[in-house]
Amino acid sequence: MISSSFFRSVARSTQAASLARPFSRSIPALGPPLRPxxxxxxxxxxxxxxxxxxxxxxxxxxSGGCGTFYAINVASPAFIGISKVKQHRLVNEILKEEIAGIHGLTLSTKPCDPVSK
Known part of the structure; x- marks a missing residue:
């Protein structure tokens, strides 16, 4: 039978080892890999x-690629002067046909000044 003192000693040695080498030798990731x-x-x-x-x-x-959940962030001058609820309703109306086949949608909307082109 393994005693609890064994587990404490293993935990201490693991902590000591991690403190002895505080920096990882692996190459840090700059974020999730880009995908098309x-x-x-x-x-x-x-x-x-x-x-x-x-x-x-x-x-x-x-949704992990199966197309059932989407997160949408949109900034548009069309949102200037209207409430967040009306902004979301506008997006929902535009995407009405597409939303019918989607299980979940997270919206983030904000007004912005138009940029002259």
């Missing part, structure tokens, strides 16, 4: 960019 946007992500983004004349629009499939 799926056709659905691109279609949602393009539709919002076109209809809202958005300055920023990020669409990400957060």
């Amino acid at each position: 946007h799926s056709p659905t992500e691109s279609a949602l983004r393009d539709k919002l960019m076109d209809r809202l004349e958005a300055e920023e629009c990020d669409v990400e499939d957060t």
